[in-house]
Amino acid sequence: MELAIGIILGCCALGAGTAMIAGIGPGIGEGNAVAKACEAIGRQPESIGPVRTTMLMGCAVAETTGLYALVIAILLLTWAPGHLVDIFLGAIG
Amino acid sequence: MKIDKTIKREVAYIGAFVLILSALLQAVFLIIGKWDYRVLCGNLLSGTFAVLNFFLLGVTVQKATTRTRDKAAELMKFSSTMRMLFLFAVALLGALLPSCFNLIAVLVPLFFPRVAIMLRPMIRRGDAEVPKAPGNDPEKSRSDGERDFDLSESSDKDEND
Numbered sequence: 346m347e348l349a350i351g352i353i354l355g356c357c358a359l360g361a362g363t364a365m366i367a368g369i370g371p372g373i374g375e376g377n378a379v380a381k382a383c384e385a386i387g388r389q390p391e392s393i394g395p396v397r398t399t400m401l402m403g404c405a406v407a408e409t410t411g412l413y414a415l416v417i418a419i420l421l422l423t424w425a426p427g428h429l430v431d432i433f434l435g436a437i438g
Numbered sequence: 439m440k441i442d443k444t445i446k447r448e449v450a451y452i453g454a455f456v457l458i459l460s461a462l463l464q465a466v467f468l469i470i471g472k473w474d475y476r477v478l479c480g481n482l483l484s485g486t487f488a489v490l491n492f493f494l495l496g497v498t499v500q501k502a503t504t505r506t507r508d509k510a511a512e513l514m515k516f517s518s519t520m521r522m523l524f525l526f527a528v529a530l531l532g533a534l535l536p537s538c539f540n541l542i543a544v545l546v547p548l549f550f551p552r553v554a555i556m557l558r559p560m561i562r563r564g565d566a567e568v569p570k571a572p573g574n575d576p577e578k579s580r581s582d583g584e585r586d587f588d589l590s591e592s593s594d595k596d597e598n599d
Contacts, residue, residue: 372518376511379502383510386503393503397444401499402555404514405452405492409552411522415529416545423533424541 346437353429361421367414374407445496453489455554460485460547467543480532480543485550487528491521492551 382400386393460481467473498517502510525548532544 368519368522371522372515375518376515379499379514380507380511383503383505383507394444397442397499397503398448400503401445401448401496402558404495404499405551405555408495408518408521409549411518412525412548412552415522415526416548419526419529419533419545422530 349433350430353433354426357421357426357429360425361418364414364417364421368411371408371411375404378403378407439497439501441497442500445493445500449489449493449496451558452492452551452554455557456485456489456547456550459550459553463543463546474540476536476538476540477543480539480541481547483528483532483539484544484547487525488548488551491525494521 378400382396385396463481464473464477467477494517498514502513505513529544529548532539533541
């Protein structure tokens with residue numbers, strides 16, 4: 346039984362780690378967006394205001410993907426292990 | 439460093455929306471009968487850090503736009519990682535102190551800035567219907583040689599070049 350509980354806890358930790366891989370995406374996406382925005386501002390310096398606003402909103406939206414992963418990871422680390430172990434113990438009686 | 443007016447305006451908009459949505463969240467918890475001080479504490483913690491995260495994003499964007507392309511991308515990646523860790527720490531704090539914070543009330547407000555951005559076109563729709571002032575016709579401006587900012591136009595130009 347200890348082995349089964351250990352496997353459940355290990356899988357939760359592994360799942361949390363895997364979920365956080367999604368945290369890489371927003372960083373790369375935001376980096377690319379800002380690089381392109383810098384190019385655009387270099388070409389049209391008078392457009393810095395609209396570019397900044399659009400970029401800010403775009404970056405905030407891109408970051409939400411990472412937040413989803415973060416929430417899943419937090420739930421897998423804190424909430425899920427106890428509940429899964431309870432379900433397992435309930436199932437075996 | 440002086441904070442740009444645009445950033446201040448956007449942060450104020452997001453902050454106002456987070457306040458409204460937080461009040462809505464509290465109301466939902468009250469209605470379902472699960473409200474206690476932990477819900478309020480969790481909401482305060484998470485809502486504050488969600489707005490702070492957006493403000494830091496704005497400051498980073500302002501800094502990045504004054505740098506070269508590669509340095510801007512590097513700065514943005516670094517900032518994104520740091521802010522993600524920062525939010526992770528906040529969410530973990532909320533999860534590890536169940537006697538102080540309600541987990542749902544900690545996690546849900548992290549998405550409020552996204553909801554605010556999603557609702558933005560609905561709020562701004564009224565602005566598009568405002569009659570055009572004389573001399574403020576975009577079509578005329580375009581014909582005079584001025585261009586609205588459009589990334590697709592720029593990329594098309596690049597391709598043609």
